[in-house]
Amino acid sequence: MKEILVKVSKPYKIYIDHGVIDKISDLVGVDRSRRFVVLTDKNVDSLYFETLAKALSKTKSDIFKFVIEPGEDSKSFDNLISLLEFMADKDINSKDVLIAFGGGVVGDLGGFAAAIYRRGIDYIQVPTTLLAQVDSSVGGKTAINLSRAKNMVGSFNQPRAVFCDRQFLHTLADDEFACGMGEVIKYGILFDRDLFLKLMDRGRLDENLEPIIARCISLKRDIVEEDEFDTGKRQLLNLGHSLAHSIEVISNHTIKHGKAVAIGIYTVALGCAKSGLLPSGDLELIKEVIQTHNLPFKLPYKLSDMMEIIRKDKKRRGDYINEILIRKIGDTYLEQFDFDGLEEFFKNGVSHA
Numbered sequence: 001m002k003e004i005l006v007k008v009s010k011p012y013k014i015y016i017d018h019g020v021i022d023k024i025s026d027l028v029g030v031d032r033s034r035r036f037v038v039l040t041d042k043n044v045d046s047l048y049f050e051t052l053a054k055a056l057s058k059t060k061s062d063i064f065k066f067v068i069e070p071g072e073d074s075k076s077f078d079n080l081i082s083l084l085e086f087m088a089d090k091d092i093n094s095k096d097v098l099i100a101f102g103g104g105v106v107g108d109l110g111g112f113a114a115a116i117y118r119r120g121i122d123y124i125q126v127p128t129t130l131l132a133q134v135d136s137s138v139g140g141k142t143a144i145n146l147s148r149a150k151n152m153v154g155s156f157n158q159p160r161a162v163f164c165d166r167q168f169l170h171t172l173a174d175d176e177f178a179c180g181m182g183e184v185i186k187y188g189i190l191f192d193r194d195l196f197l198k199l200m201d202r203g204r205l206d207e208n209l210e211p212i213i214a215r216c217i218s219l220k221r222d223i224v225e226e227d228e229f230d231t232g233k234r235q236l237l238n239l240g241h242s243l244a245h246s247i248e249v250i251s252n253h254t255i256k257h258g259k260a261v262a263i264g265i266y267t268v269a270l271g272c273a274k275s276g277l278l279p280s281g282d283l284e285l286i287k288e289v290i291q292t293h294n295l296p297f298k299l300p301y302k303l304s305d306m307m308e309i310i311r312k313d314k315k316r317r318g319d320y321i322n323e324i325l326i327r328k329i330g331d332t333y334l335e336q337f338d339f340d341g342l343e344e345f346f347k348n349g350v351s352h353a
């Protein structure tokens with residue numbers, strides 16, 4: 001088992017191993033008077049709830065289950081309120097623990113509910129998608145969506161622990177796996193050329209998956225320790241994300257996050273190459289790796305429509321927004337743009353579907 005310690009305001013460990021969920025009771029040292037609220041979605045519930053319940057049964061504690069529909073639409077005020085009411089009905093108190101058992105939607109909603117219920121109770125992330133394991137379950141960003149803006153309402157709330165168990169990935173649909181690879185590719189481009197190059201060989205990915213997950217998590221850990229509250233370097237993790245969020249919103253979330261991120265990354269990379277910043281060989285590698293993992297790279301909408309959404313992005317600071325530019329694979333930096341300047345920059349990167 002690999003353990004990664006995250007030294008932030010509330011330090012915690014990330015446990016990575018096949019079957020690690022069986023050790024949840026021992027590793028978080030739960031006592032019998034603690035009860036659990038498990039937030040999950042219908043898919044994960046039917047496939048894996050029994051596995052989690054069995055792992056928790058050692059504690060002999062009560063378990064209350066709250067199940068939501070899968071999909072981004074579930075990151076809503078309605079679900080948040082229903083979950084808070086549910087916890088109040090069950091008299092969940094500050095000794096109890098919420099377990100977010102699912103992908104990014106469950107993690108974001110659960111983490112936010114845990115942040116505001118009784119001004120905060122503990123929560124544990126048990127991510128069941130590749131995307132959630134390598135990115136969203138780590139670092140304490142929690143949120144729900146507004147109708148025209150993703151993650152607009154939320155808080156920083158670090159979990160008490162994260163359990164990355166590869167057994168939950170066995171049933172992941174190819175499409176969901178590809179979405180996770182969108183974020184893995186992001187980590188390679190941002191910080192680690194060797195990691196990126198490993199991703200070119202899809203055939204060998206399976207045997208390398210656990211070290212790849214661990215590598216992404218430790219890269220994210222380093223950034224989050226340096227900038228927990230996203231005022232500086234952590235913004236690098238938004239590579240391709242301004243465009244990605246606008247694509248998700250315009251598509252009513254029918255284009256999933258990982259795919260939208262791949263399009264965003266390629267558009268930024270093309271913009272960087274056309275401005276003479278990124279060598280053309282690296283641009284080709286980025287396109288190749290995106291295609292290798294069956295991810296899209298062409299913009300599906302008019303840039304002007306996307307800019308309308310980007311102007312309302314939560315990352316906006318006054319008249320400016322930071323975009324992440326790529327010098328070469330493994331070497332990236334933040335650049336401040338006004339919105340007209342950003343549109344001009346993106347125009348260089350437009351390659352339409």
Ligand code: GLY
Pocket residue numbers: 135136138139141230234237238
């Ligand atoms: N997913 C980006 C971040 O956690 O900052």
